[in-house]
Amino acid sequence: MELSHRFAIEEGLGYPIPKVADRLPYFFGSITFFGILVQIMTGIYLTQFYNASPEGAHQSLLYIIARAPWGDFVRGVHRWSANLILLTVTLHLVWVFWRGSYRKPREVTWWAGVLMLGMIFLLYFTGTVLPQDQAGYEAMAHYIAGARGAGVFGAVFTPEFTPSVSVLSRLYALHIGVLPVIFFGFLGVHLYLIRFLEIHTHPGEDRQGSTFLRHLRRMGAHGFLFVALAGLLTLLWPAELGYPAVEGAEVTKPPLFFLWIYALENWFGTPALVFGPPLIYLVLFLPPVLDRKESTLPRDRKGTLLVGYGFLLLLFALALYAWLAPAQQHIM
């Protein structure tokens, strides 16, 4: 009680929020946040053992898995947590889109969220490169091919940009430094706007009925459940490591959430790497611009919802096709 008073917990966090915000779908965003915290904690530990040189990366992964104290479990939680984050952030996006919560005056809240989503995907991608097994090596080769294909816009990401440090080391710097800092910048904007523009409610829904403190306690509970799920998945299906990369070979497919890019590559080749992800990503910025009707009720936005979820279904179909299609060589 005393501690709570000294930190002004009740005064600062006890403000009212809508009752509907205590429903599970409203927690997907905060679960994602807890996932990010798990990533930071496990990532700091893994950083003590990881060697970001092209020659030493794979060996250091072997060391983490086989010899570093708790290294295998921590790495497993880090990897499963990354996958769970992609899942929860997608569910968060789908829910917010369903509710129409990107409407005026919450356009910037949505855009900050989309920018964070981009950071999460980049964090996931840079993470897949780090082990420098066959899949990691091929992911990096695609990254370089995409950077080269983008001409002057991608020059800074190519090996030719500097001979002083490897692309792997630069991707590692992005993974543990640059991207998290940018992410938390956008998160600050996102949370600030949610606090002061308040949680979006539909007509007829009580704008109060709960408190943020109560919501925060539930967020904590979901955070613990997230850790438990990541731990359970790690114990049941430990994070794998592929064999050291064979240079020039292209025999793997990307992880589930990147499979749709693989499908585009099958049809359009390397240009798909340059134009596919940015174009599809830009589409996510459009809802607040294109959907400007008065009502945010789903029944009044059937067309918008159809287009939005149709878009998601298209990505899913592309991923399914890429999963079923035989492996192809795109850049080697």
Place this chain on the structure above:
Amino acid sequence: MKHVYTGVSLLSFLAMAPQIQAHGPSLKIDKPAAAPGEEITIRGEGLTTNGEIQLTLQGTLEDRSLGSVRGDEHGRFEKTLTLPSELSPGEYTVVAAGDEKATVKLTIRESEESAGSSEPAPMEHDEHGGHESGEAPADGDSPHANPEPMMIERSTRGASRALAWGVTLVAGVLGVGLLARERGK
């Protein structure tokens, strides 16, 4: 007077510093990189005076004993030995442990024998020493690329695994308990 004492103490420390440095344990190898089966010479000092020093080669997955050597009256030793022929290429640490302990890095490179028998890498190493040029290979593919996961003896076993289960269960119980408490309010 107090300042004189301080000054003398500092000067004494500065005068002794090189001696301290000189007598600390140290370990050196005559080359930073070697191939399996190659001879290397290890020199050490400040480890054990007139006593036995254990030499170990620490790798990513296992440690190998390189035998032992006796330190002289100054704790110095020199030993030339042949590296095991079946070492995998990579980064290793040579550890010399007596009364004191010292380490030095050693890179094991591919032996000329195995390098000559293997397929040439289809992509050239760039100047970073990495394999990231992304250029098309001369022959289009490689017969050795393996997309399957490696079989590794993981550290999550025995007590470590039990502890991992414990952490997972505690997190789960805390999560469910907190949720139940909140719903009950």
